[in-house]
Amino acid sequence: MKILVTAKRVEDPESKIKVKPDGSGIVQEGLKYKINPFDEIGVEEGLRLVAKHTGEVVVVSIGGKEVQEQLRHALAMGAHRAVWVNHTGPLDQLGIAALIQKVAEKEKPDLVILGKQSIDDDQNQVGQYLAEFLGWGQATFASKVESLESAEEKNKEPAVKLTADKKAVQVVREVDNGLATLECQLPAVVTTDLRLNQPRYASLPGIMKAKSKPIEELTPEKLGVNVTPQIQVLKLASPPARKAGIKVPDVATLVDKLRNEAKVV
Amino acid sequence: MPIVLIVAEQQPDGHLRKASLNAIGAGKQLADKAGAELHIAILGKDPAKVVDELKTTGAKAVHVGAAAELEHYLAETYAPVLSTLATELKADYVGMASTAQGKDLMPRLAARLKAAMATDITGLNGSGADITFTRPMWAGNVFAEVKLTTPVKVFTVRATEFAAAAGGQAAAEVKTFAPKIEASKTKFVEFKEVKSARPELTEARVVISGGRGTKGDFKEIEALADDLGAAVGASRAVCDAGWVPNDLQVGQTGKVVAPALYIAAGISGAIQHLAGMKSSKTIVAINKDAEAPIFQVADYGIVADLFKVLPELRAELQKLK
Ligand SMILES: Cc1cc2nc3c(=O)[nH]c(=O)nc-3n(C[C@H](O)[C@H](O)[C@H](O)COP(=O)(O)OP(=O)(O)OC[C@H]3O[C@@H](n4cnc5c(N)ncnc54)[C@H](O)[C@@H]3O)c2cc1C
Ligand SMILES: Cc1cc2nc3c(=O)[nH]c(=O)nc-3n(C[C@H](O)[C@H](O)[C@H](O)COP(=O)(O)OP(=O)(O)OC[C@H]3O[C@@H](n4cnc5c(N)ncnc54)[C@H](O)[C@@H]3O)c2cc1C
Numbered sequence A: 001m002k003i004l005v006t007a008k009r010v011e012d013p014e015s016k017i018k019v020k021p022d023g024s025g026i027v028q029e030g031l032k033y034k035i036n037p038f039d040e041i042g043v044e045e046g047l048r049l050v051a052k053h054t055g056e057v058v059v060v061s062i063g064g065k066e067v068q069e070q071l072r073h074a075l076a077m078g079a080h081r082a083v084w085v086n087h088t089g090p091l092d093q094l095g096i097a098a099l100i101q102k103v104a105e106k107e108k109p110d111l112v113i114l115g116k117q118s119i120d121d122d123q124n125q126v127g128q129y130l131a132e133f134l135g136w137g138q139a140t141f142a143s144k145v146e147s148l149e150s151a152e153e154k155n156k157e158p159a160v161k162l163t164a165d166k167k168a169v170q171v172v173r174e175v176d177n178g179l180a181t182l183e184c185q186l187p188a189v190v191t192t193d194l195r196l197n198q199p200r201y202a203s204l205p206g207i208m209k210a211k212s213k214p215i216e217e218l219t220p221e222k223l224g225v226n227v228t229p230q231i232q233v234l235k236l237a238s239p240p241a242r243k244a245g246i247k248v249p250d251v252a253t254l255v256d257k258l259r260n261e262a263k264v265v
Numbered sequence B: 001m002p003i004v005l006i007v008a009e010q011q012p013d014g015h016l017r018k019a020s021l022n023a024i025g026a027g028k029q030l031a032d033k034a035g036a037e038l039h040i041a042i043l044g045k046d047p048a049k050v051v052d053e054l055k056t057t058g059a060k061a062v063h064v065g066a067a068a069e070l071e072h073y074l075a076e077t078y079a080p081v082l083s084t085l086a087t088e089l090k091a092d093y094v095g096m097a098s099t100a101q102g103k104d105l106m107p108r109l110a111a112r113l114k115a116a117m118a119t120d121i122t123g124l125n126g127s128g129a130d131i132t133f134t135r136p137m138w139a140g141n142v143f144a145e146v147k148l149t150t151p152v153k154v155f156t157v158r159a160t161e162f163a164a165a166a167g168g169q170a171a172a173e174v175k176t177f178a179p180k181i182e183a184s185k186t187k188f189v190e191f192k193e194v195k196s197a198r199p200e201l202t203e204a205r206v207v208i209s210g211g212r213g214t215k216g217d218f219k220e221i222e223a224l225a226d227d228l229g230a231a232v233g234a235s236r237a238v239c240d241a242g243w244v245p246n247d248l249q250v251g252q253t254g255k256v257v258a259p260a261l262y263i264a265a266g267i268s269g270a271i272q273h274l275a276g277m278k279s280s281k282t283i284v285a286i287n288k289d290a291e292a293p294i295f296q297v298a299d300y301g302i303v304a305d306l307f308k309v310l311p312e313l314r315a316e317l318q319k320l321k
Helices: A035-054 A066-078 A093-107 A126-134 A204-209 A251-260 B017-034 B046-055 B077-087 B098-110 B219-228 B236-240 B304-318
Strands: A002-006 A010-012 A032-034 A056-063 A082-087 A111-115 A136-143 A169-175 A178-185 A188-192 A215-218 A231-237 B004-007 B035-042 B061-066 B094-095 B116-121 B123-129 B130-137 B143-149 B153-157 B175-178 B186-194 B204-212 B231-234 B261-265 B281-289 B301-304
Touching: A002 A035, A002 A093, A010 A066, A010 A178, A032 A035, A032 A066, A035 A056, A035 A111, A035 A188, A056 A066, A056 A093, A066 A082, A066 A204, A066 A215, A066 B175, A066 B204, A066 B236, A082 A093, A093 A111, A093 A126, A093 B098, A111 A126, A126 A136, A126 A188, A126 B077, A126 B098, A136 B098, A136 B186, A136 B219, A169 A188, A169 B098, A178 B017, A251 B281, A251 B301, A251 B304, B004 B017, B004 B077, B004 B098, B017 B094, B017 B123, B017 B130, B017 B153, B035 B046, B035 B077, B046 B061, B061 B077, B077 B098, B094 B098, B098 B116, B098 B153, B116 B130, B116 B143, B143 B153, B143 B219, B204 B219, B219 B231, B219 B261, B219 B304, B261 B304, B281 B304
Parallel strands: A002 A056, A002 A111, A056 A082, A082 A215, A111 A188, A136 A188, B004 B035, B004 B094, B035 B061, B061 B175, B094 B153, B116 B153, B204 B231, B204 B261, B261 B281, B281 B301
Antiparallel strands: A010 A032, A136 A169, A169 A178, A178 B186, A231 B143, B123 B130, B130 B143
C-alpha cells in the first residue's frame, strides 16, 4: 500500500496561548512547535498498515522551511519519504486541500490520512474538502474499538482494516451516540480521531536514519495551485475570563451554595 | 433577497437532533442581520416525523428530500443532494449544527459549492452583505472574527452558544423534492448505538463528568447522575482507557457542553477539557489535589477524595427532597 499522510506544524498543545494586545495574532515568544497530534496518529496508522501489508508511507507538509522539522519527525518515526510544499503566508482550507490534491494526483496513493482537525485552528475541514476535490470516499474521525491500553494496541495492529480483496478499507468512526462502520473503496481519504492508536516514539536510530531520507521540495506554483485565501481572519481576542470561584470546606457547604447561591439544585 | 439554508438532522431513531434547533436559532439570527430569508432542508428515508417539528420554527420553507438511499447518512450521497438544492435556491449561506454529521458533511458540501467555511461558530457580527463569524481556535483560548469571501458561505454552529428556535410559529411552506442520488464509493456497514437511559450529554441540565481520578469506577458518578437526572461525561483519559464509551468525551476534540451545573470529579482540568465545559453556568470541581487547574474555572471547589465526596453529596441532596 502507498499511504500519503499529512503533517501540519502546530503549537505544542501544552503551550500557553496568548493573544497579542492588538489582536493581530498570538504571542510567538516562548512557543514550542510540534507535529499536529492527530497527524502523528495518522503517521502511526500509516506505518502499521504498511508493516502489515507492505508498502510506503509518504508524508507531506505545507509551510515555510520550519515545517521540515515536522517532516523529519515523521521520517524518524519510520515514514519513507517526505514532500514539502514550500509556502509562507496565509493559506486557508481550500488552498491546503487543493495543494494536497495535487500532491495526491502526483503520488497516486491508495489512502490519504489526515488529522480530523488541527489543534491551532480547530477547523476540521481539510480532509473532507480533499475527498470531494479528488472525488474519493471519506471516513472521518477514524477510531479503534479496543481501548488504547488493550493487547491489540500493544501489538500495534492497524485499526483501519483492509478488506480481503484489498480493494477497500473498513473504518470505525466516532459519531454522536455510538460508532459507525464504513467501507471505503480505495483510494480513499481517512481522518484520524484521538483513539485510533498510540503513536510510537522516534528511536535514536530512527532519528539518525531520518537525516538521510529524501525531502522533495514543491511550491504552489509548481503544483499550479492559486492559494489566495478566501477566509480573512480579521482579529483575535481572548475569551472572557471566568470569575475565580471559591473552595468550600465540606459537602454540606457545597450543597448550601448550590441551592441558595447558584440555585441549581 | 439573500437566502440562509439550515440543514436539519434526523437521528437514527427518527427524532430530530436537538442541536438542529440551535442551528436554526443561529440561522434566524443570521437571516435578521443579513436581511435574508430562512429556509430549512431535511433529508432522509422518512423525514415526515421531523418535518412537523421543523415546520413551526419560523422558517419560510422546509425542503424535504426523501429517498431509500438516504436511510444511512453518508457524506457522499448527502453532499450532492444538498449542493443541488442550495444551488437551485441560490442560497448565500448554508449552515448546520456542529454534530458529528455536521462536521463530516458541511466541509464536503462546501468543497462542492466552492465555498469557504467557518467551523463551530459562536457568534455573528455585522449586517447586510458584511457578515462576519466568531469562532474558537486553540481549544477556546482564542476567539477569532473571520470573514468568508466566497459567494456561498458555509458554517457549522456550536449549539451551546445559540438559543434553540422555538416551535409554535407560523407554519412554513413544505416543499418536497426527489433527490438525485449519486453512486457512492463508500458503503454503510453498521452503526453501534450506545444506548443510555440518561439524557444526552449536550442537552442535559446537569452533567457529571469523571476523570482518571475515578480509576474507571463510575458507579458513584452514575448513581449521582441518576439522582439528579443528569448526563454522564468523561475526560479523554477515561475514554482512551476504554472505561467509558468514546462519545462521552467532553472537550476540544470531544463534545462541547454548557449545562446549568457541571460537576468534574477526578479531572485535572487540562485546557483541552476546559474547552468543552468552560461555558457551563455553574462548575463544581472535586479533586484531591488543591493545585489542580480545574479549580481555576470552578465556582465551587472541594479538595477531597471523590469516592468520599460523591456519596456524601448524594446523601445531602436526598435530604432536600
Ligand atoms: C492568526 C491567524 C491568521 C490567519 N489568517 C488567515 C488568513 O488571513 N487567511 C486564511 O485563509 N487563513 C488564515 N488563517 C488560517 C490558517 O492558515 C489555517 O492553517 C488553514 O486555514 C488550514 O486550516 P486547518 O489547519 O485548521 O485545517 P483542519 O481542517 O483543522 O486540519 C485538518 C488536517 O489537515 C491537514 N493540514 C492542515 N494544514 C496543513 C498543512 N499546512 N500542512 C499539512 N497538512 C495540513 C492536517 O492533517 C490536519 O490535521 C489564519 C490563522 C491564524 C491562526
Ligand atoms: C490533541 C489533544 C486533544 C485532547 N482533547 C481532549 C478532550 O477533548 N477532552 C479531554 O478531556 N482531554 C483532551 N485531551 C487530553 C488532556 O490534555 C488531558 O490529558 C486529559 O483531559 C486528562 O484527563 P484527566 O483530567 O481525567 O486525567 P489526569 O490529568 O490524570 O487527572 C486526574 C486528576 O484526578 C485527581 N484525582 C486522582 N484520584 C482522585 C480521587 N480519588 N479523588 C479526587 N481526585 C482524584 C488528580 O489529582 C488529577 O488532578 C487532549 C489532548 C490532546 C493532546
